[in-house]
Amino acid sequence: MSGEKIHILMIDDDEEDYLITRDIISSIVHRKYVIDWVGTFEEGVEAFRKKKYDVYLVDYRLGAHTGLELIDEARKIGIEEPLILMTGQNDPLIDEKAMKAGAADYLVKGTISSDQFDRTIRYSIEQAKSLKEIVKLNAVLEDRVKERTIGLQKAMNELHQSKQELSIALEKEKELNELKSRFVSMASHEFRTPLTTIVSSLSLLERYSKTADQEKMDKHFARIKKAITGMTDLLNDVLSLSKLEEGMVVTVDESFDLAEFVKGIIDEMHGILKPGQEIDYTHAGETNTVVTDKKVMRNIFLNLISNAIKFSGEGKKIKVKTGITPTELKIEVSDNGIGIGEDDMKHLFQRFFRGKNVTNIQGTGLGLSIVVKYIEMLGGKIDVESKLNVGTTFRIRIPMKSA
Numbered sequence: 001m002s003g004e005k006i007h008i009l010m011i012d013d014d015e016e017d018y019l020i021t022r023d024i025i026s027s028i029v030h031r032k033y034v035i036d037w038v039g040t041f042e043e044g045v046e047a048f049r050k051k052k053y054d055v056y057l058v059d060y061r062l063g064a065h066t067g068l069e070l071i072d073e074a075r076k077i078g079i080e081e082p083l084i085l086m087t088g089q090n091d092p093l094i095d096e097k098a099m100k101a102g103a104a105d106y107l108v109k110g111t112i113s114s115d116q117f118d119r120t121i122r123y124s125i126e127q128a129k130s131l132k133e134i135v136k137l138n139a140v141l142e143d144r145v146k147e148r149t150i151g152l153q154k155a156m157n158e159l160h161q162s163k164q165e166l167s168i169a170l171e172k173e174k175e176l177n178e179l180k181s182r183f184v185s186m187a188s189h190e191f192r193t194p195l196t197t198i199v200s201s202l203s204l205l206e207r208y209s210k211t212a213d214q215e216k217m218d219k220h221f222a223r224i225k226k227a228i229t230g231m232t233d234l235l236n237d238v239l240s241l242s243k244l245e246e247g248m249v250v251t252v253d254e255s256f257d258l259a260e261f262v263k264g265i266i267d268e269m270h271g272i273l274k275p276g277q278e279i280d281y282t283h284a285g286e287t288n289t290v291v292t293d294k295k296v297m298r299n300i301f302l303n304l305i306s307n308a309i310k311f312s313g314e315g316k317k318i319k320v321k322t323g324i325t326p327t328e329l330k331i332e333v334s335d336n337g338i339g340i341g342e343d344d345m346k347h348l349f350q351r352f353f354r355g356k357n358v359t360n361i362q363g364t365g366l367g368l369s370i371v372v373k374y375i376e377m378l379g380g381k382i383d384v385e386s387k388l389n390v391g392t393t394f395r396i397r398i399p400m401k402s403a
Helices: 015-026 041-050 067-077 092-101 114-208 214-245 258-272 294-310 367-377
Strands: 005-011 032-038 055-059 083-087 105-108 253-257 278-285 289-293 317-324 328-335 381-387 391-399
Touching (some): 005 015, 005 041, 015 032, 041 055, 041 067, 055 114, 067 083, 083 114, 258 278, 258 317, 289 294, 294 317, 294 391
Parallel strands (some): 005 055, 055 083, 083 105
Antiparallel strands (some): 253 289, 317 328
16 A cells, blocks of 8 residues: 555545645655545535545535535445544544444544554555455355355255155055055966966876876976966965065064974975985074064065075085074074075065076075065064075074063
8 A cells, every 4th residue: 555646535614624634644755645625515425426536534514514414425426435534623422423424434633643644544445445345245145145045946946846746656656556456466366266276186187197108297297386386486475575565464473482383384394305405403592482473484484494495405404593582583594505696695685686696496586575574574684694605694683572
């Protein structure tokens, strides 16, 4: 600021006051001030419109008007430069009114030194610059707020639209689920009955059709039975999963001996063991009694043990372990079979998923997804550990319930 000229306009109806002020300003040698003078209120207003000056000195008395009125006019015109009110008497009330009107400072004539005058002008200019910067920043901030408001409104509109679309999608999904339920019910009736009839008829043929070609007939009978069994298993899996997803399966807890229960299931499964396969079962815990849904537990064991048999070779051992602690029921089924690849592991419990190494082994790809649903119903968790060509272990934890 020291190297720049600072243009000052003094608005005062007393020329002698102007001359005194000019002399004070001229004595300030380290700064370049240039001062002009007008003597009336109207001339002051006209000067404001030209916006030529850096600072305005406004006398408190201007004929029929006051300096406060002139300051008010300056603000209406858009003057952002500092306006300093000058008066002949030190009146705190006038000082307060000047600040409220928008004056940058207040000076008393006859008491002003050159240093005080210089300091007042410099501080007023710096204050005005700061105010301009604040106004500018506020304007930028307001623009940003407007932009954000527009963006928020747009987002809200999109959210509302998405909500409507989601409602429509949910309604369509509901209709689709109802259609699926009707189809599953129809399929259950239309497929199960003829399949049962075919199996019965085949059994009769085996009993009464003893001919010279019996060996060939037995071979074809076995193929037909195997195909029908596969279709029945697929249908049962689809029905089970459908009921689980629609919340149609309700657990019914009962108290029973877990060890005896598992032994009974293992006895049932001896008929599907491959040559040389055996199931080794152990139970640990201070008690054998559990309180849970017996049908759900049966489905879990049947699925995991049948998978272990299916994916293990001849002569392999399958281990089944159960354990009961005061807080949880533990189940572990492990085999020495083909194992599960790392890439397949993340998809293992998805519906209809089958690993890359099981394409030649019969299955629906629904069993494990059904097992997971049953375990979730019981509030439990399942973990799997597997390695290709080494084997697989499933571990289940289910919270214990009191009898």
